[in-house]
Amino acid sequence: MTRVLLASRNAKKLAELRRILVDTGVEIIGLDDVEPFPDAPETGATFEENALAKARDAAAATGLPSVADDSGIAVDALNGMPGVLSARWSGKHGDDQANLDLVLAQLTDVPDDRRGAAFVCTAALVVPSGEEIVVRGEWRGTLVRFGRGENGFGYDPIFVPEGDTRTSAELAPAEKDAKSHRGRALALLLPHLRALG
Amino acid sequence: MTRVLLASRNAKKLAELRRILVDTGVEIIGLDDVEPFPDAPETGATFEENALAKARDAAAATGLPSVADDSGIAVDALNGMPGVLSARWSGKHGDDQANLDLVLAQLTDVPDDRRGAAFVCTAALVVPSGEEIVVRGEWRGTLVRFGRGENGFGYDPIFVPEGDTRTSAELAPAEKDAKSHRGRALALLLPHLRALG
Numbered sequence: 001m002t003r004v005l006l007a008s009r010n011a012k013k014l015a016e017l018r019r020i021l022v023d024t025g026v027e028i029i030g031l032d033d034v035e036p037f038p039d040a041p042e043t044g045a046t047f048e049e050n051a052l053a054k055a056r057d058a059a060a061a062t063g064l065p066s067v068a069d070d071s072g073i074a075v076d077a078l079n080g081m082p083g084v085l086s087a088r089w090s091g092k093h094g095d096d097q098a099n100l101d102l103v104l105a106q107l108t109d110v111p112d113d114r115r116g117a118a119f120v121c122t123a124a125l126v127v128p129s130g131e132e133i134v135v136r137g138e139w140r141g142t143l144v145r146f147g148r149g150e151n152g153f154g155y156d157p158i159f160v161p162e163g164d165t166r167t168s169a170e171l172a173p174a175e176k177d178a179k180s181h182r183g184r185a186l187a188l189l190l191p192h193l194r195a196l197g
Numbered sequence: 198m199t200r201v202l203l204a205s206r207n208a209k210k211l212a213e214l215r216r217i218l219v220d221t222g223v224e225i226i227g228l229d230d231v232e233p234f235p236d237a238p239e240t241g242a243t244f245e246e247n248a249l250a251k252a253r254d255a256a257a258a259t260g261l262p263s264v265a266d267d268s269g270i271a272v273d274a275l276n277g278m279p280g281v282l283s284a285r286w287s288g289k290h291g292d293d294q295a296n297l298d299l300v301l302a303q304l305t306d307v308p309d310d311r312r313g314a315a316f317v318c319t320a321a322l323v324v325p326s327g328e329e330i331v332v333r334g335e336w337r338g339t340l341v342r343f344g345r346g347e348n349g350f351g352y353d354p355i356f357v358p359e360g361d362t363r364t365s366a367e368l369a370p371a372e373k374d375a376k377s378h379r380g381r382a383l384a385l386l387l388p389h390l391r392a393l394g
Contacts (some may be wrong), residue, residue, distance in 0.1 A: 079280065080276045122283075
């Protein structure tokens with residue numbers, strides 16, 4: 001078995017990647033399975049920079065092939081922001097409701113035909129021998145004016161994916177995984193992970 | 198004398214434009230000097246759209262050559278936002294302190310070498326016979342981490358113009374007028390206004 005570190009403590013992310021990589025000869029471990037090392041702050045100007053920095057730190061600290069991701073929402077009428085600031089758009093880190101409420105307030109006067117947005121996920125794989133892969137998954141949709149749905153997190157309650165009428169917080173988790181920015185990024189990374197097995 | 202309508206109720210803006218146009222045969226009047234007409238909401242995606250829409254509305258309603266402006270701040274690390282949403286960035290319209298505080302909070306982790314910004318002003322002149330002119334003035338600078346200075350308004354307390362160490366809220370009004378985005382836009386419009394005289 002080849003061990004690959006996913007630079008995350010999120011049990012759902014770990015389970016998802018393990019599910020995808022079952023029977024490939026790749027074993028996924030998380031940050032809780034390795035010696036602690038200092039986290040680099042996410043101060044990059046792009047999702048790519050942040051994912052790559054996290055994966056590089058993890059690979060350098062552990063000597064293991066390491067995967068990291070960074071994601072957020074890019075709103076057309078906000079020139080692609082909140083972007084890398086998605087988790088702290090309201091100024092406080094991780095307050096999903098405040099972040100979502102602020103985006104809705106900023107878009108109050110933005111008409112329906114200019115409310116496009118994309119969820120974006122970049123994933124980086126860094127192999128200590130030197131190989132670096134960065135991939136990007138996008139999920140296009142529009143932003144509604146009032147949140148709805150109980151699944152998901154972040155901006156899911158206000159995002160209606162193209163071709164659907166439900167918000168991504170109204171999709172079942174497996175359905176979301178199959179279509180989402182994160183699912184697409186992992187699919188792009190998959191051949192590179194399999195090649196390590 | 199040719200009368201030109203400045204689509205504004207701001208006494209400072211009117212006085213400034215009158216000062217610039219003294220002895221040119223152009224008389225500037227403001228919205229308080231004409232019959233009231235409905236204001237179009239500022240919902241354009243660009244400063245240009247907003248300025249042009251305001252000037253068109255004013256020219257159509259009054260039959261006078263009409264000038265309108267729209268302005269805001271474009272922050273590099275926010276992909277050019279707050280932009281047209283500068284006056285309502287925090288979700289509430291016209292709360293300068295809340296807007297400025299939000300930008301500072303969003304930029305907390307943005308390092309000094311990525312804190313560039315530009316004040317932008319577009320001004321439009323619409324002549325009822327059909328001529329439309331739109332000009333843009335920009336004023337580059339950087340954003341500091343704590344506001345200072347008592348002059349100006351909006352984002353002035355956190356904006357240090359290129360070539361200076363003071364914020365634009367620490368400049369004397371006449372000094373600011375001579376260098377600012379608004380001053381530059383009016384300078385670009387001036388030959389077109391003089392041609393009406």
